[in-house]
Amino acid sequence: MDKPVIALVGRPNVGKSTLFNRIVRRNTAVVHDRPGVTRDRIYADAQLDDRSFVVIDTGGLDLSPKDDLIANVKAQVDVAIKEADAIILVVDVVDGPTSWDFEVASRLRKSGKPIYVAVNKADNLKRIDNAIEFCELGFGDPFPISALHGLGIEDLLEGVLAGLPEVKVESETNKSIGIAVVGRPNVGKSSIVNFILGEERVIVDSRPGTTRDAINIQFRRDGVDFEIVDTAGMRKKTKVFDDVESSSVSKAIESIRRSDVTWMVMDATQEPAQQDKEIASYIAQQGKACIFVMNKWDIVEKDHKTFDNFSKFIKGDIALLDYVPIISVSALEGLRVNKILDLTQMIFAEYSTRIATALLNKTFGGIINDIPPPTVSGKRPSPKYITQVSTNPPKFIIFTTYPELIKQPYERYLINRLRESFSFEGSPIVIQFRSTRRDKK
Numbered sequence: 001m002d003k004p005v006i007a008l009v010g011r012p013n014v015g016k017s018t019l020f021n022r023i024v025r026r027n028t029a030v031v032h033d034r035p036g037v038t039r040d041r042i043y044a045d046a047q048l049d050d051r052s053f054v055v056i057d058t059g060g061l062d063l064s065p066k067d068d069l070i071a072n073v074k075a076q077v078d079v080a081i082k083e084a085d086a087i088i089l090v091v092d093v094v095d096g097p098t099s100w101d102f103e104v105a106s107r108l109r110k111s112g113k114p115i116y117v118a119v120n121k122a123d124n125l126k127r128i129d130n131a132i133e134f135c136e137l138g139f140g141d142p143f144p145i146s147a148l149h150g151l152g153i154e155d156l157l158e159g160v161l162a163g164l165p166e167v168k169v170e171s172e173t174n175k176s177i178g179i180a181v182v183g184r185p186n187v188g189k190s191s192i193v194n195f196i197l198g199e200e201r202v203i204v205d206s207r208p209g210t211t212r213d214a215i216n217i218q219f220r221r222d223g224v225d226f227e228i229v230d231t232a233g234m235r236k237k238t239k240v241f242d243d244v245e246s247s248s249v250s251k252a253i254e255s256i257r258r259s260d261v262t263w264m265v266m267d268a269t270q271e272p273a274q275q276d277k278e279i280a281s282y283i284a285q286q287g288k289a290c291i292f293v294m295n296k297w298d299i300v301e302k303d304h305k306t307f308d309n310f311s312k313f314i315k316g317d318i319a320l321l322d323y324v325p326i327i328s329v330s331a332l333e334g335l336r337v338n339k340i341l342d343l344t345q346m347i348f349a350e351y352s353t354r355i356a357t358a359l360l361n362k363t364f365g366g367i368i369n370d371i372p373p374p375t376v377s378g379k380r381p382s383p384k385y386i387t388q389v390s391t392n393p394p395k396f397i398i399f400t401t402y403p404e405l406i407k408q409p410y411e412r413y414l415i416n417r418l419r420e421s422f423s424f425e426g427s428p429i430v431i432q433f434r435s436t437r438r439d440k441k
Helices: 016-024 068-083 099-109 125-137 153-161 189-197 243-258 274-285 306-317 339-351 357-370 408-422
Strands: 005-009 042-048 051-057 086-092 115-120 177-182 215-221 224-230 261-267 289-295 326-328 383-390 395-400 430-435
Touching: 005 016, 005 068, 016 042, 016 051, 016 086, 016 115, 016 153, 042 153, 042 215, 086 099, 086 125, 086 153, 099 115, 099 125, 115 125, 115 153, 177 189, 177 243, 177 339, 189 215, 189 224, 189 261, 189 289, 189 339, 224 339, 243 274, 261 274, 261 339, 289 306, 289 339, 306 326, 326 339, 357 383, 357 408, 408 430
Parallel strands: 005 051, 005 086, 086 115, 177 224, 177 261, 261 289, 289 326, 395 430
Antiparallel strands: 042 051, 215 224, 383 395
């Protein structure tokens, strides 16, 4: 049985995202006291005791938007209402029932879905008493809550879930492949995600900074589960003066850390910028598999050598990720966009590969014989044995004499030879050295 879906709806700045974070028990949505911070709809799994459900956070509902971007927000809310099995109308006890609340309530009533009123910011006895005013909305007794302080949330959820099918929490057996879609603003991240999903799942606008939250989307293709996270555009810290944008960038960085494979989206019409190098550096530091996605390829002037020349330029300019494959796409025309998922599956398999110890050591012996470690101050390290200790990313420990004398160039040689032998395309390789001398262990 599918999990029941609960949508959080209301006018701007009533605390929907704070309530969403409280329900899912992690800071998934960007929260700020400025109206209109949430734009896309955000999904997350949640549970109460042994019951499992899905909750959707939505942008503030403006029923008469004058801006195209706000109209897109309204469209996202409409989809959430349609998908929901129940709706929580979030209102603000401090403001009391407003004409805007009544308009939203009237719109929700037409959906035919069960609707529950959560009166937020009811953090003292007087405000709890004042919550009764929202009976005027016509949805029965309201639930006084404080999303900020976690008050009344369990009563609210118990009330909503009482009218929904009961789905027990199950242990996950098949882990989905986690994908973080990152890059500078306005390179087409959301357009790529929408094309893959076959719907306008996230808002696309030519203005940089449209995406603010890290949007988690779960889907399945050909029997494989994916969780893709569309993130906010990442600008230089010196250009980030807005604390909303700062929070969005922090969530993008967190999405990289939690991912298996990162899609680093770049604008093919522009040369790599310093910020691209900084994003690439963070991906490498976190030990994540990666794909360079060159978007807007349809408007690049090219001949039969263009892609090869472009690849050399990218890998030379971002040498830290010179093992990362590059794919040229056009989100506008759908050129090769779906192939990114095929490449992702292949790279995830490489990222998760474990080499048999016997084969690994046989190959390693040949690598050492071809070029032994250089002598340093009359001492030559003598590698004896290699073992793979983990995957995601592949990590190896080499036992050797004088491990402290093995420098970065020789380590780089070993990594390149392991890559030649076992591929690991798109995946970093981690090597550590340990002494064979008992007193050095």
